[in-house]
Amino acid sequence: MPTSTWTEITTVDDLVGLLGEPNERARDKGRTALLDVDRDWLAATPFCVLATASALGECDASPKGDPAGQLVHVIDDHTIALAERPGNKRADGYKNILQNPHVGLNFFIPGRGDTLRINGRARLVSDAPFFDEMLVKGHRPILAVVVEIEEIFFHCAKAFLRSGLWKPETWDPNGTVPRRAVIAKDVEPSGMSLDELDAYYAEDNYAKGLYGASHA
8 A cells, every 4th residue: 555645643743733732630640559449440350451562662462351359469559460371372471571571551341431551560470479369260370460550540431432342232243253263274273173173162161271271
């Protein structure tokens, strides 16, 4: 696609000139320590996205999920931890953290349009006494991401209102996008047949590995 007709923004001044300045409340809403309302939110969320970048700026955004009340362990007003659960062992975000500790987190509560965002510095911990408080279904994590909070704030609901994400009438999980087994067959060569992949990704089978084994 030719780009010669595009008008590109290349400076902060150009960006501000286009978007305008944030109002005082938006500009100054960042905090550095957890309030009670933040702790309540973290206790209620079952899902977040962890954004990282390598030393070269190569980015990753990884979803993290656990039952509400067990996703986030609050160490103190300035520090939280997320447990690693069995996955595909790519560890893209964790490798980024080893190169560049700066991370961004966005915490979701199903049905809520607003979200809680945390930016900070992360490190990987393979054991600590607080791991005993991060058990889920009897499984103790072998790794945790510990984040020292540098900025925390609530984000408004406009993106969710525009997308209708939580409105069931907009959902079409079996629509034009093929099911997971078909996608795996087409773009992730494994030597498995479609029937085998369907059995592998069947919810009752796949759920068996959520805490005790790894899945792709």
